[in-house]
Amino acid sequence: MSDGFIELRNIRKVFAGVVALDAMSLVIKPGEIHCLAGENGSGKSTVIKIMSGVYQPDGGEILIDGRTMPGMSPIEAIAHGIQVIYQDFSLFGNLTVAENLAMNVHLGEKRRLMNWRRTRAIAREAVARLGVELDLDAEVASLPTAGKQLVAIARALMSDARLIIMDEPTTALTRKEVETLFRIVRDIQARGIAILFVSHKMREMLEISERITVIRNGRKVAEGPTGDFDEALITRHMTGGDILNQPYVWTPPPGPPPAPRLEIRGLTVPGKCEDLSLAIRPGEIVGLSGLLGSGRTDLALALFGMVPGYKGEILIDGAPVRLRTTQEAIAAGIAYVPEDRLTEGLFLPQSIKRNMLATSYERLAPKLVIDRERAEEMTQGMVRAMQIATPTAEKPVMQLSGGNQQRVVLARWLLTDARVLILNGPTVGVDVGSKAEIHAKIRELAQHHGLAVLMISDDVLELVQNCNRIVLMHRGRFIEDLPAAAVTEETVSDRLKTFT
Amino acid sequence: MALLRRSETVIAGILLLAMVLIGTINPAFWQLDNLFSLMRSNVIIGIMAMGVLLVLISGGIDVSFPAFAVAAMYLTIKGMLALGYNGVVLPLLAATLMGLAFGAVNGFFVYKFRMIPLIVTLGTSAMVRGFLLGVVGTSMININKMPTALIDFARTDVVSVTKADGTTYGLTAMVLIYLGLALAMHLVLRYTMIGRSAYALGGDPEAARRAGFDLRKTIFFIYCVAGALAGFAGLLHSGMIWLANPRDFVGLELDVIAAVVLGGASIFGGRGSVLGTMLGVFMLVMVKNSLIIMRVDTTWQLVVVGLIVIAATALSAWRDRRRAA
Numbered sequence: 001m002s003d004g005f006i007e008l009r010n011i012r013k014v015f016a017g018v019v020a021l022d023a024m025s026l027v028i029k030p031g032e033i034h035c036l037a038g039e040n041g042s043g044k045s046t047v048i049k050i051m052s053g054v055y056q057p058d059g060g061e062i063l064i065d066g067r068t069m070p071g072m073s074p075i076e077a078i079a080h081g082i083q084v085i086y087q088d089f090s091l092f093g094n095l096t097v098a099e100n101l102a103m104n105v106h107l108g109e110k111r112r113l114m115n116w117r118r119t120r121a122i123a124r125e126a127v128a129r130l131g132v133e134l135d136l137d138a139e140v141a142s143l144p145t146a147g148k149q150l151v152a153i154a155r156a157l158m159s160d161a162r163l164i165i166m167d168e169p170t171t172a173l174t175r176k177e178v179e180t181l182f183r184i185v186r187d188i189q190a191r192g193i194a195i196l197f198v199s200h201k202m203r204e205m206l207e208i209s210e211r212i213t214v215i216r217n218g219r220k221v222a223e224g225p226t227g228d229f230d231e232a233l234i235t236r237h238m239t240g241g242d243i244l245n246q247p248y249v250w251t252p253p254p255g256p257p258p259a260p261r262l263e264i265r266g267l268t269v270p271g272k273c274e275d276l277s278l279a280i281r282p283g284e285i286v287g288l289s290g291l292l293g294s295g296r297t298d299l300a301l302a303l304f305g306m307v308p309g310y311k312g313e314i315l316i317d318g319a320p321v322r323l324r325t326t327q328e329a330i331a332a333g334i335a336y337v338p339e340d341r342l343t344e345g346l347f348l349p350q351s352i353k354r355n356m357l358a359t360s361y362e363r364l365a366p367k368l369v370i371d372r373e374r375a376e377e378m379t380q381g382m383v384r385a386m387q388i389a390t391p392t393a394e395k396p397v398m399q400l401s402g403g404n405q406q407r408v409v410l411a412r413w414l415l416t417d418a419r420v421l422i423l424n425g426p427t428v429g430v431d432v433g434s435k436a437e438i439h440a441k442i443r444e445l446a447q448h449h450g451l452a453v454l455m456i457s458d459d460v461l462e463l464v465q466n467c468n469r470i471v472l473m474h475r476g477r478f479i480e481d482l483p484a485a486a487v488t489e490e491t492v493s494d495r496l497k498t499f500t
Numbered sequence: 501m502a503l504l505r506r507s508e509t510v511i512a513g514i515l516l517l518a519m520v521l522i523g524t525i526n527p528a529f530w531q532l533d534n535l536f537s538l539m540r541s542n543v544i545i546g547i548m549a550m551g552v553l554l555v556l557i558s559g560g561i562d563v564s565f566p567a568f569a570v571a572a573m574y575l576t577i578k579g580m581l582a583l584g585y586n587g588v589v590l591p592l593l594a595a596t597l598m599g600l601a602f603g604a605v606n607g608f609f610v611y612k613f614r615m616i617p618l619i620v621t622l623g624t625s626a627m628v629r630g631f632l633l634g635v636v637g638t639s640m641i642n643i644n645k646m647p648t649a650l651i652d653f654a655r656t657d658v659v660s661v662t663k664a665d666g667t668t669y670g671l672t673a674m675v676l677i678y679l680g681l682a683l684a685m686h687l688v689l690r691y692t693m694i695g696r697s698a699y700a701l702g703g704d705p706e707a708a709r710r711a712g713f714d715l716r717k718t719i720f721f722i723y724c725v726a727g728a729l730a731g732f733a734g735l736l737h738s739g740m741i742w743l744a745n746p747r748d749f750v751g752l753e754l755d756v757i758a759a760v761v762l763g764g765a766s767i768f769g770g771r772g773s774v775l776g777t778m779l780g781v782f783m784l785v786m787v788k789n790s791l792i793i794m795r796v797d798t799t800w801q802l803v804v805v806g807l808i809v810i811a812a813t814a815l816s817a818w819r820d821r822r823r824a825a
Contacts, residue, residue: 075712086710088706088707090704090706090707090710090711091704091707092699092700092703092704092707092708092770093703093704093770094699094702094703094766094769094770094771095696095699095700095703099696103696103700103711104711104712106693107693107711107712107713108712111693112692112693112694113691113692113693114690114691114692114693114695114696116691
């Protein structure tokens, strides 16, 4: 029955008593684009590591070309043409593109000496195989993410791969780069190489793959040709339930319109954005989109006091404020959840509690000593309110899932009594289930706590679903302010496409 | 590589500028005997710097090499005196091997227990120094007892010039040994897989492991070579100064690491070159030498070296951040 290149049959894997995979089966046919869909923590990475020989299964079997592979090692997996492109690409940033590309060949041949001419020749061939342009002498660290990914793919192709496993390949890419990547993926497929696309982004899966396997809690829950699936169905399989998607409606309260929570007048950051004016009233969620480099992040940073040299006026509840430091911004009631919560926002090895209280210590210690009881009270309250899945607030944040980490960041800002919430890519790298919960939280904050929310995102659907207005930005200026009625995914995407 | 070359050009440019500046303040700087003596002062620091460079590239740090150098030197000379042996090649070989053995201890702890190199080398450094003074001896061996063969060897000049007043001065042949070792290190770093594995390890240890580098081999190689170079330099040093002092080289780690970082090696690993290091060594030695000529107190020299470490590290950190951005 096995017509697959590689097949996992009833794989079981247990880590320290916790079952990570149970009765997991997966068939990848030669030359197909297959998607492995699942939420964070569903066992996707374990599947990758078993297929690449990094982990040995505790039960079940792996077949390659119909033959069982007991105790497959990473080297055997590579010898059978299985290549993994990790999320971090596993590249050497301090070395050139050429050396990165040729490294595996040299190592495979167990060379002792480094032949630079041959290195370049190998690299030229690798780049030619992929059909892309890459500066072979550039240091990899100097390349953008998409460039690094190309290097990683080119390197994988060098080893006569038959299956390339891509772990969340689109996470750090812009829409345009994703399209380029998909072109390359189809190109690779045309040479008879199978691709396993591991992802939790549904639209991308539906767009690129031919077959989909959905995994939940370490088990295969669905499998079939992509045509049999749609977003709702995949979501249901991934989460085990339905997620409601209703647009966010903001109705101004009766009577005279309330003063804007946040108002900016003629805000200018030299060289980044120019003459921006915007008013957000309590309870509004305003979306902000535009290409990378359009100035949207610079606007957010200026509002958070990180660009002291800005010009123009910023008003909070009608009162002008001058934001020269983040302390001043926090005092003015502005909260900022940065794009990369992992590097910018959280102290990963520290406890949930410490992370939550990071911006509240000044208020907790009016007389030098921290009020421990109150700190505990505030933390417990927030863990409950934000529904963070953890037995204790003392757990290090790095042990939480992406969605829970994002909630810790949100909780931190709520504790500062923020009135304006700026979210930059609030659900980047977060799976569907947690994403919906975060969205619900944000809506609730706006609706019931009267926060003004500015949501910056590349994910047009996210904006359309959660914002009552969407502002489009291009080359440092606001181009358009789309009211709720005009907001659909198509109009926003179409408008964005006209910017280049 | 173009970038690396460029950072060396910058270092060379700064060096030239500093030379012109020092030469203007003190015209005696440009006199041949001063330049010869400068180059002489480069030899020991330079040889040790080659080892430190290798360690820094791999993402580690070594503060134990001065202790290894002094131990290898003192033990070798003691041994020569005890055996009544008077030669050059065998003692140098013995000192090198002793340094290598000490380095292997560093490598063992860094690899086996995945310990932070700073802590490992601080520990081995203290142990070796303590052992040397406690067990082997604390007395200096002066010119009257030093093996003559070593001194004669270290006195060899490449060129010697006679001044108008009849005194002679020359350029020590030890410079050639330094240049030879530097060239060897350059070839190893650039044209061998073990050299490239040091760069890979310093760039991303996890990626290096996944790529299939034998990191055990790499780490042992790195710390053994650093130790061996220190042992060799230690004995050579005693021949050059006609003295074997078991308390020698105290604080030298700062000078050498300063020189290597000044030469463009990244303190975070992954970057560095032999040419840059040689320029850095020259710059450091020149600055210290000029401070002496200008009669600046030794305590203030320390301040200057400290400043150089911080400035050079800040500069390279700034450069790395810009590159990553």
